[in-house]
Amino acid sequence: MKDFQDLLAVALIGTSRSAPPTHAGTPLSASLNAMKGDPEGVLLSRAALAGLVQFAGRPTVPLRHDLPTPAPADTLPEAPERVARHLPTVVNTPGVNEWLQLCAQAGWRVPTSALPGLLDLARFDTSLREKLRPVLGERGLWLAQLNPDWRFNATVYSEETWLTATEAQKEGLFRNLRQNHPGAARDLLTGQFKTEKAGVRKRLLSVLQETWRTDDATLEPLLEDALTDRSSDVQEQARTILQLLPGSAYNGRMAARAAAMLQQQNVGLLGKLTGKPKFTLHAPETLDANATRDGLTPLDTQKKNAPLDHFRELILHTHPQALADALKLTPERLSDLVRELNAADQLRRATLLTRHVPTAQALQTSFSDDLPLMQLSAPQNLARRIDTHLQGQPDASHLSTLLNALPTPWPAALSEQVLNAIHAHVLQASRHRNDYRWESLMQDTAYSAHPHAKPPPGLPPLEDSDYYTHHLWRKYAEMLVMLEQRHHMHMDFQEARK
Numbered sequence: 001m002k003d004f005q006d007l008l009a010v011a012l013i014g015t016s017r018s019a020p021p022t023h024a025g026t027p028l029s030a031s032l033n034a035m036k037g038d039p040e041g042v043l044l045s046r047a048a049l050a051g052l053v054q055f056a057g058r059p060t061v062p063l064r065h066d067l068p069t070p071a072p073a074d075t076l077p078e079a080p081e082r083v084a085r086h087l088p089t090v091v092n093t094p095g096v097n098e099w100l101q102l103c104a105q106a107g108w109r110v111p112t113s114a115l116p117g118l119l120d121l122a123r124f125d126t127s128l129r130e131k132l133r134p135v136l137g138e139r140g141l142w143l144a145q146l147n148p149d150w151r152f153n154a155t156v157y158s159e160e161t162w163l164t165a166t167e168a169q170k171e172g173l174f175r176n177l178r179q180n181h182p183g184a185a186r187d188l189l190t191g192q193f194k195t196e197k198a199g200v201r202k203r204l205l206s207v208l209q210e211t212w213r214t215d216d217a218t219l220e221p222l223l224e225d226a227l228t229d230r231s232s233d234v235q236e237q238a239r240t241i242l243q244l245l246p247g248s249a250y251n252g253r254m255a256a257r258a259a260a261m262l263q264q265q266n267v268g269l270l271g272k273l274t275g276k277p278k279f280t281l282h283a284p285e286t287l288d289a290n291a292t293r294d295g296l297t298p299l300d301t302q303k304k305n306a307p308l309d310h311f312r313e314l315i316l317h318t319h320p321q322a323l324a325d326a327l328k329l330t331p332e333r334l335s336d337l338v339r340e341l342n343a344a345d346q347l348r349r350a351t352l353l354t355r356h357v358p359t360a361q362a363l364q365t366s367f368s369d370d371l372p373l374m375q376l377s378a379p380q381n382l383a384r385r386i387d388t389h390l391q392g393q394p395d396a397s398h399l400s401t402l403l404n405a406l407p408t409p410w411p412a413a414l415s416e417q418v419l420n421a422i423h424a425h426v427l428q429a430s431r432h433r434n435d436y437r438w439e440s441l442m443q444d445t446a447y448s449a450h451p452h453a454k455p456p457p458g459l460p461p462l463e464d465s466d467y468y469t470h471h472l473w474r475k476y477a478e479m480l481v482m483l484e485q486r487h488h489m490h491m492d493f494q495e496a497r498k
Contacts, residue, residue, distance in 0.1 A: 003028050004050040007043060015039035020046065028053060071142040076109040076135075080496045084111045086489040091117060094447040095486065100131040102493045109137030119143065119150040133176065157184075162192070170196075171203040178211045190222055198231040205237040212244050220248055227293045239295050239317065244354055246321040253290055254318040255326035260284065261311050262327070281341060283307035308342060316346040320359035323347075335362040348373065371405040382406060383414055390417045396425075396437035400444060408448040415453035418445055423456040426476045439475050446482040451490040455480055 006021040020042045023029040032046045078084075083103070087110070090096045096118075103110060110118060115136070122128045129152060136144070144150040151166065157173045165173060177185040189204060196204070205226070208216065226238035227250075242250035262279045283306050287299055297313060300306055315323065315338060324334045338347045344366050351359045352372055360377035367373050374382045386402045389395075403410065403418070410418070422445065425438055462473055 251322035331362040412450040415449035
């Protein structure tokens with residue numbers, strides 16, 4: 001102990017101010033004093049020996065908890081080295097999502113050595129969790145249970161695990177059950193929903209909304225019952241999910257209320273010939289018995305715009321198909337009607353929520369520049385619009401907005417056009433002021449362009465120029481490097497799957 005303390009005292013002062021001590025009167029004195037060399041090396045060598053002796057022979061500290069059950073055997077094969085070597089390159093970039101998606105498509109699991117780092121990364125990146133779950137393997141799921149910060153990946157459902165799970169763990173269990181056993185997930189929701197706390201009920205309905213499918217219509221009684229839940233948040237979630245089901249009783253009530261507000265005007269022969277009758281709005285004198293549980297705002301008959309406000313609320317919270325059926329209108333005529341009655345924006349929002357393509361296509365005449373509607377109704381039109389924009393003098397900000405509405409990766413031909421536009425801008429960098437929007441576009445392109453898009457020719461040697469030009473050229477080179485890495489990554493996945 002004395003030897004170690006003497007060495008520690010010298011280490012705190014520094015070997016430049018104090019030489020290593022001369023040891024005496026201890027069993028190690030002769031061995032320690034025999035170590036010669038430069039002061040730093042002597043100090044470290046002596047500390048290594050003294051420290052080893054100091055801790056040797058100490059009894060082990062008894063375990064506070066039982067050892068965990070050994071990890072089960074993995075059923076998925078580990079990703080081959082040929083593709084695993086790309087993971088360290090992309091792990092802290094948006095490219096990690098692409099790697100995980102390719103790994104899942106191949107039916108592999110992530111390398112064991114990468115599990116702690118990826119689980120830790122997913123603590124702060126919730127979007128990464130969905131990509132990570134399918135490729136964790138049994139060992140990864142087992143490992144996640146040993147660290148409270150990683151338990152969002154709890155996926156193996158049993159009655160015992162459900163009873164002891166936290167709110168976040170129950171969300172993970174239900175999400176996995178939805179993915180692998182949707183029927184069992186519906187049974188779990190039906191049996192457990194009412195007994196759970198409000199926080200859990202909200203989480204379960206959020207997962208249900210995200211993963212909604214047509215055969216979930218059997219859950220309509222549970223959702224109808226949730227319209228009077230103790231939590232107002234749960235009530236609102238239940239209404240939103242019921243709106244996703246065109247034939248639900250909720251949509252039927254809302255559509256019937258909207259239809260009852262419309263009163264057809266006498267437009268004469270022209271209206272009959274064109275098939276476009278005119279309507280006026282009339283608010284009901286009182287709301288019906290189910291209005292409150294359906295979330296409708298109380299009527300203020302004294303308000304000048306009360307009929308329009310009430311009609312807009314109904315349009316916003318009704319499935320467009322249910323509206324069209326109740327009014328006996330095509331999506332095109334429904335779009336015309338709500339535009340005439342100043343409720344087109346509410347129909348647009350309902351259309352985007354329910355992902356109803358026919359109404360999205362019909363609304364394009366009213367919202368020709370609406371990118372979300374274009375993305376839903378006709379992605380090919382969006383690609384053509386980007387192509388047209390690239391023919392002129394493209395604006396980086398507008399181009400980024402258009403490209404962000406496209407699914408990734410972008411089409412190969414379009415990706416090459418974007419790369420050529422960036423290349424042309426960089427060549428003229430000295431004529432531009434510092435424009436961060438082009439840097440942002442390059443970063444998006446590096447991870448969103450098609451991995452097999454042919455890059456433009458390289459840049460010529462850069463002569464003396466300003467700081468911004470050098471900076472922009474460096475960013476351009478980094479984009480090309482990432483595109484090349486993604487290309488090789490995709491090629492390796494293709495070869496490894498053969």
